[in-house]
Amino acid sequence: MKLRRLRVERTLLPVVGASLVAFLVVPLLALFAGGSASDFEAGLRHPLVGPALRLSLVTTSLSLVVVVLLGTPLAWALARAEGRMARTVEAALQLPIVIPPAVAGVALLLAFGRRGLVAEWLYPEGWSVTFTTTAVVLAQVFVSAPFYVQAATSAFRRVDPRLLLVARSFGAFPLRVFRRVAVPLAAPGLVAGAAMSWARALGEFGATLMFAGNLQGKTQTLPLAIYTALESDTRAAQALSMILVVVAFVLLVFVRAALRRSAERDVRHW
Amino acid sequence: MNESAGSLPVQARRAFVGLAALVWLALESAACERSEPAPRAREDALVVFAASSLRDAFTAMGSEFERAHPRVEVTFNFAGTQVLRTQLEHGAAADVFASADRRHMDELETGERVGAPVVFAHNEPVLVVPQDNAAAPRTFAELPSADRIVVGTSEVPIGRYTQRMLERATAKFGADFRSRVEANVVSRELNVRQVLAKVSLGEADAGIVYRSDARVAQDRVHVASIPSDINVVAEYPMAVVTGAAHPRLARAWVDFVTSRTGQRLLRNAGFTLP
Numbered sequence: 001m002k003l004r005r006l007r008v009e010r011t012l013l014p015v016v017g018a019s020l021v022a023f024l025v026v027p028l029l030a031l032f033a034g035g036s037a038s039d040f041e042a043g044l045r046h047p048l049v050g051p052a053l054r055l056s057l058v059t060t061s062l063s064l065v066v067v068v069l070l071g072t073p074l075a076w077a078l079a080r081a082e083g084r085m086a087r088t089v090e091a092a093l094q095l096p097i098v099i100p101p102a103v104a105g106v107a108l109l110l111a112f113g114r115r116g117l118v119a120e121w122l123y124p125e126g127w128s129v130t131f132t133t134t135a136v137v138l139a140q141v142f143v144s145a146p147f148y149v150q151a152a153t154s155a156f157r158r159v160d161p162r163l164l165l166v167a168r169s170f171g172a173f174p175l176r177v178f179r180r181v182a183v184p185l186a187a188p189g190l191v192a193g194a195a196m197s198w199a200r201a202l203g204e205f206g207a208t209l210m211f212a213g214n215l216q217g218k219t220q221t222l223p224l225a226i227y228t229a230l231e232s233d234t235r236a237a238q239a240l241s242m243i244l245v246v247v248a249f250v251l252l253v254f255v256r257a258a259l260r261r262s263a264e265r266d267v268r269h270w
Numbered sequence: 271m272n273e274s275a276g277s278l279p280v281q282a283r284r285a286f287v288g289l290a291a292l293v294w295l296a297l298e299s300a301a302c303e304r305s306e307p308a309p310r311a312r313e314d315a316l317v318v319f320a321a322s323s324l325r326d327a328f329t330a331m332g333s334e335f336e337r338a339h340p341r342v343e344v345t346f347n348f349a350g351t352q353v354l355r356t357q358l359e360h361g362a363a364a365d366v367f368a369s370a371d372r373r374h375m376d377e378l379e380t381g382e383r384v385g386a387p388v389v390f391a392h393n394e395p396v397l398v399v400p401q402d403n404a405a406a407p408r409t410f411a412e413l414p415s416a417d418r419i420v421v422g423t424s425e426v427p428i429g430r431y432t433q434r435m436l437e438r439a440t441a442k443f444g445a446d447f448r449s450r451v452e453a454n455v456v457s458r459e460l461n462v463r464q465v466l467a468k469v470s471l472g473e474a475d476a477g478i479v480y481r482s483d484a485r486v487a488q489d490r491v492h493v494a495s496i497p498s499d500i501n502v503v504a505e506y507p508m509a510v511v512t513g514a515a516h517p518r519l520a521r522a523w524v525d526f527v528t529s530r531t532g533q534r535l536l537r538n539a540g541f542t543l544p
Binding site: 106109110113114115128130131209210212213214215216219224227228229230231232234 | 350352356418420423425426455456457458459464467468471472473
């Protein structure tokens with residue numbers, strides 16, 4: 001009886017898993033099935049691609065740096081804090097994931113636009129960040145930071161507090177404990193969070209269009225270029241989408257490997 | 271380490287049980303809804319695919335049409351013309367297609383996806399500026415003075431018309447008119463409503479949209495007509511879709527839109543008549 005149950009569970013598990021994998025992968029394969037290698041090449045040569053690809057790589061790198069630099073200490077604080085206030089902040093930080101990106105873009109305009117909530121304080125001379133490359137980065141940080149902060153917070157929470165206590169009792173200062181003990185121990189979670197956050201920034205479309213606009217070389221990232229191409233030529237849009245998927249896949253593998261290596265180096269130094 | 275790690279699966283299991291209960295409840299209530307007989311007052315459904323800019327006019331026409339045809343229900347799918355075209359090319363079930371652009375319609379006709387189109391409305395591009403911006407241009411000739419100009423991208427109809435208008439204006443106002451305007455273009459938007467949003471929020475100093483769209487934000491933007499020797503008016507063609515489930519009703523709809531009542535409703539929504 002028990003053995004049969006074991007067998008059923010063993011076969012059931014891969015079936016359940018495989019169905020989700022299929023659901024997620026089939027649309028991506030369809031993107032490639034309809035096109036050929038020459039379509040992909042033509043896509044690469046499409047006039048919208050070069051500047052958009054460059055801009056996407058530059059802006060997502062910048063937003064990843066901002067997210068990790070500001071998000072890591074925040075996640076650490078949230079993981080260590082107790083009480084309702086911290087939980088409320090944590091919940092509020094998830095909101096950018098829930099609201100539709102276009103709404104996020106409107107919210108950014110209403111806050112940081114020329115007539116935004118903090119406009120008089122930010123730009124007394126009437127300038128505003130809207131329609132600049134900086135606005136692209138801000139939109140990406142807005143939509144992608146929650147993914148990193150969430151992953152980093154749970155990663156820090158899983159660090160054994162007794163290890164931190166031991167490090168402190170040996171005379172290490174809190175900052176050193178954080179950098180030499182907490183971060184290396186939480187590294188796998190931090191890496192996963194950073195990769196997810198970066199991927200979200202790379203695919204970001206709605207908030208960017210609303211807050212930064214769509215101008216080649218300045219604010220037109222790859223997703224915006226795809227949407228622009230979609231307006232005139234579905235095949236070109238498909239070719240551009242293939243490029244986005246390939247770039248994202250290669251970079252995700254690369255970013256994860258690089259981040260993991262640097263985390264391992266940290267552990268060895270420690 | 272073990273203590274904190276050991277408590278996690280319990281939490282996870284609890285969360286999973288809660289989630290499962292929610293899903294079960296949702297399925298249960300859906301099943302209950304389905305078991306009740308749905309009221310079926312109308313026997314036929316006419317499916318109209320229409321460009322987003324027609325939303326207000328066509329929605330009003332839909333109620334009028336249903337009044338005249340008590341057994342018919344009109345269902346709309348409003349989206350950008352290019353999106354609708356893609357859906358039609360992938361076999362979406364529609365009876366009528368109303369396009370904001372001649373080119374897409376002509377290409378669909380060449381591919382025998384639709385019957386012969388009729389032009390049922392014109393939509394005139396206008397200059398919009400934020401209402402409370404004293405420095406904003408008031409006429410098309412002053413457009414180069416605007417610091418931040420937002421136009422449609424040349425892949426969408428409004429962007430193409432804007433390009434052609436700038437060419438015509440260059441012939442009229444001087445050779446550098448176009449380059450002075452384009453130097454101040456801060457964004458090439460993917461649809462008219464995006465252009466309008468940026469102007470009505472005061473983020474841009476000037477934009478070019480259709481008159482029918484400008485009406486939606488008339489309390490926030492100032493609308494200026496573009497001289498007719500420069501302006502490029504958009505033509506809206508409509509056609510019965512090949513293989514429509516309700517070809518007779520579809521033709522009745524086309525007739526209704528081109529009737530006096532239909533044309534009056536279009537005029538109310540800011541369109542001009544062919």
